Amino acid sequence: MSVEPITLRGTxxxxxxxxxxxxxxxxxxxRRLRIFGRYVALSVxxxxxxxxxxxxxxxxxxQPSQIAAKSPTFFPTSPQWHTYSDAWxxxxxxxxxxxxxxxxxxxxAGQLVTSILAGYAFAFLRFPLKRTLFVVFLATLMVPFEITxxxxxxxxxxxxxxxxxxxxxxxxxxxxxxxxLLRQTxxxxxxxxxxxxxxxxxxxxxxxxxVAVPLARPTIxxxxxxxxxxxxxxxxxxxxxxxxxxxxxVQIGLKQLRATNIDQVNITFxxxxxxxxxxxxxxxxxQKQLVRGLTAGAVKG
Amino acid sequence: xxxxxDAVVGAGAGAGSGEPPAVVPLPRRRRFSRRVREAGLGYLxxxxxxxxxxxxxxxxxxxxxxxxxxxxxPFPGQPKNYVGLDQYKDVLTSSEFLDSLKVxxxxxxxxxxxxxxxxxLLAVLAHQKLKGVGIYRAFFSSTVATSIAVAAVIFGTLLSxxxxxxxxxxxEPSILQNPDPIINISLPVIRSxxxxxxxxxxxxxxxxxxxxxxxxxxxxxxQAVPDELQEAAEIDGAGPWTRFWSVTLPLLSPTxxxxxxxxxxxxxxxxxxxxxxxxxxxxxKTTNVLTYYIYDQLQFSKNDGKAAVLAIAxxxxxxxxxxxxxxxxxxxxxxxx
Numbered sequence: 001m002s003v004e005p006i007t008l009r010g011t012x013x014x015x016x017x018x019x020x021x022x023x024x025x026x027x028x029x030x031r032r033l034r035i036f037g038r039y040v041a042l043s044v045x046x047x048x049x050x051x052x053x054x055x056x057x058x059x060x061x062x063q064p065s066q067i068a069a070k071s072p073t074f075f076p077t078s079p080q081w082h083t084y085s086d087a088w089x090x091x092x093x094x095x096x097x098x099x100x101x102x103x104x105x106x107x108x109a110g111q112l113v114t115s116i117l118a119g120y121a122f123a124f125l126r127f128p129l130k131r132t133l134f135v136v137f138l139a140t141l142m143v144p145f146e147i148t149x150x151x152x153x154x155x156x157x158x159x160x161x162x163x164x165x166x167x168x169x170x171x172x173x174x175x176x177x178x179x180x181l182l183r184q185t186x187x188x189x190x191x192x193x194x195x196x197x198x199x200x201x202x203x204x205x206x207x208x209x210x211v212a213v214p215l216a217r218p219t220i221x222x223x224x225x226x227x228x229x230x231x232x233x234x235x236x237x238x239x240x241x242x243x244x245x246x247x248x249x250v251q252i253g254l255k256q257l258r259a260t261n262i263d264q265v266n267i268t269f270x271x272x273x274x275x276x277x278x279x280x281x282x283x284x285x286x287q288k289q290l291v292r293g294l295t296a297g298a299v300k301g
Numbered sequence: 302x303x304x305x306x307d308a309v310v311g312a313g314a315g316a317g318s319g320e321p322p323a324v325v326p327l328p329r330r331r332r333f334s335r336r337v338r339e340a341g342l343g344y345l346x347x348x349x350x351x352x353x354x355x356x357x358x359x360x361x362x363x364x365x366x367x368x369x370x371x372x373x374x375p376f377p378g379q380p381k382n383y384v385g386l387d388q389y390k391d392v393l394t395s396s397e398f399l400d401s402l403k404v405x406x407x408x409x410x411x412x413x414x415x416x417x418x419x420x421x422l423l424a425v426l427a428h429q430k431l432k433g434v435g436i437y438r439a440f441f442s443s444t445v446a447t448s449i450a451v452a453a454v455i456f457g458t459l460l461s462x463x464x465x466x467x468x469x470x471x472x473e474p475s476i477l478q479n480p481d482p483i484i485n486i487s488l489p490v491i492r493s494x495x496x497x498x499x500x501x502x503x504x505x506x507x508x509x510x511x512x513x514x515x516x517x518x519x520x521x522x523x524q525a526v527p528d529e530l531q532e533a534a535e536i537d538g539a540g541p542w543t544r545f546w547s548v549t550l551p552l553l554s555p556t557x558x559x560x561x562x563x564x565x566x567x568x569x570x571x572x573x574x575x576x577x578x579x580x581x582x583x584x585x586k587t588t589n590v591l592t593y594y595i596y597d598q599l600q601f602s603k604n605d606g607k608a609a610v611l612a613i614a615x616x617x618x619x620x621x622x623x624x625x626x627x628x629x630x631x632x633x634x635x636x637x638x
Contacts (some may be wrong), residue, residue, distance in 0.1 A: 034429065038426070038429060038431060039431070041426055042426055042427065042434070042437045044422060044430075045422075045426065045439075045441070046437055046440040046441065049423075049440060049441060049443065049444060049509075049512060050440055050443060052452075052455045052456065052509065053443065053444075053447070053455070055455070056454075060474060080332070082514045082522075083617070103379070113349070114350040114353070115350070116349070116351075117346040117347070117349065118346060118347050118348060121342070121343045121344075121346035121347050125339050125340070125342060125344035125346070126336070126339060126340070126343070127339065127340035127341075127344060128340065133347060133351075134353075137347075137350070137354070139620065140354050140355070140358050140359075141563065141566045142566055142569075142616055142619040142620050142623060143358050143359075143362050143616060145570065145572075147361065147365055147595065147608075147609075147612035147613075147615075148357060148358060148361035148362060149361075149362030149599070149617070150361070150368075150599070150605065151360065151364045152357055152361050155356065155357070155360075155361070156451070157578065164313070170353070171356075171357035172353075173353050174349065174350035174351075174352075174353035174354060175347075175350075176350075177563060179350060180559070180562075180563070181559065184555055184559055188525070188555065194313065200605045204342055205342075206632035218521045218524055218525065219521060221521075222517055222518060225445065225514075225517060226514065229445055229448075229514070233448040233449055233573075235448075235450060235573065236572070236573070251448055251450050254448075254451070254454075255448050255450065258454065261410045268454065269454070272451050272454050272455070274452050275450075275451060276446045276447050276448070279445070279446035279447075280443065280446045282446075283439070283442060283443065283446050284439060284446065295545050
C-alpha cells in the first residue's frame, strides 16, 4: 500500500494536476489511494478496449499454424515481419489507401460545409416550414442506405459517373446527422452571445463565421471524425460503383486480401493492421486538437 | 426563453410566435423585408444539403413505393405484374418479416443503451484531472480507427471455432462432458450456432466498434460542461456519485439524447458486421435484421418488389421510434446552461 503511492507521486503526480488536488483536500494517503484507484480503473478499461486490437497485431506476426494452434499465443517470440510486406505488395494496399483518402477527404469537406450551413439555419434563422424541413432532414437518417442503392446506381450511370470519384463521393456530400448535431450545438450557445453580436451589428453570416463556428469547434471536430470514419468504412457502395481496380478503396482491398489468403490468416491480419494504421495516426493527431479545441472552445462564461 | 425546441416549434408553426426578433421595434415594412431576407437566407443555407438529399435519398426512396406495387416474376425476362397493395399486405403479415423485425429491435435494444452507458463511463473516467490521462483518451477512442470490416475480421477470429483464442476450450472433450458455469457461458459463444448467441456476438462486435465514437461524443459533451458547476457541487459537499447524477448527467443529457436517437437509427441500419460475421442472416435466421433481409431479397432473390416493401417498412419503424423518442425523451433533456 505504501509502495504504489510513492511511485505514483514520483512519476505521475509531479505536474499541476497533482498540486491542484492536493490543495483541495486533507488526508494525503486516502487521496493518493483514490488516485491510484482511478489509474487502475482506467488501465483495466483500456486493456479491455485494446485487447482485440492487440491480439490482431500479435496474430499478424505469427505463422498460420500458430494462430490455429490450440493454445493461443499472446506474444510473438519470432515475429514474421514479412507478412506486412506480403500484404502490402500482394494486396496493392498503397493504391487502395490513396483512393480511400481521396474519397474520404471529399466527403468530409462537403459534409462539414453543408452541415454547418444547415445547422445554422435550423438553429438561428426563422422561416416558414422550418420544423417540417428539419423533420425532412432528420428523415434522411432513417432511410436505410440499402433502399436507395438500386435507383442510385441507375442515377450514377445516367450521369456517366460510373467508375469515378464523383460516384464515390457526391451522394454523401450532405448528412442529416451533421445538420442535427450542429443544430443541437448551436442551440446550446448562450442567447446573450447572439444578442451581443446583434448589438455589434453582426449579420448572420458574420455571426456564423466569427462566433458560432469557432464556438462549435468541438462539435465540428467530432463531426469531422465521424464523417471521416463513416466515409472510410464504406464498402458496399464503392464495390457497386467501381469496377476499375485503380479506383477501389481499402475496405474492398481488405475484403479481397481476405478472400485470396484464406489459408494465410496472418497476411489478412497484417492487411487489417495496415488498413487501420493511417486512422490511428490521424486519431492521435486529432486527439491533441480535440482536447485543446474542446477546452478552449467550450463556452465558459 | 423556455427551451430552444419550443422556440423552434413556435417559429415553425407561425413565424410570429417566437421571441421578438430585435431589441428595437422596427417599422412594419422594414421588419417584413427583414423577415423575407432571413427566410431567404435560411433556404439558401439549406439548399446544398437539400439538393443532395433530393437526388440521392428522397427520389430513390419514393421510387420504392412505386416498385412495391409490382411483383417480381419468378423467372427473369418476364414482365412485372402490377399487384397494387397486395404485395405490401403479404410481405408485412408474413412471419418471416415479423421475426426479422423482432431481431432488429432486439439488436437495437442490446447495442444502443450499452454502447452509450459504456461511452459515458469511459468519458467520465477520462475527464479527470490526472497526469497522462490523454493517453487513456487515445486508447478509449482507438476503436474508431477500426472499420466494421476490421472489427468483423477481429471478432470473427476471436470467436471462430476453427481459428481462435477459445478453440482450445471447445475441442477439449473433457470440458464438453464436464461443463462448469464459466464454460457453459463461453461454449455457445464459441460456436455461435445457438440462436440469439449469434446475435449477441454481432452485438458485441458492434458495441466494441462503436465504443470509440460513443466515447468521443460523450467526451465532447463533458467538455462543454463548465467545471465551475462540478467544483461548486464539490464545495457544497456532494460526493462523486451525487455529482454524477445531479450535475454531470443532466448537463450531458442533450448529448445522450442525441446519441440515443442517432444510435437507434444506426442500429436499425447495421449491415456490414452482420453480413461478415453471420452470412445469410445467421443460423436459423437469428441475425436476419431488416436491412439484411432487404439485401438478401435484392442480391439473392432478385426480388425488387419485396425488397422495396421491406425497405418502406424499415423506414416506417425507424420513423415511429424516432418520433416516440422526441416525444418522450426530449422532455427530460435540459438544454440550458
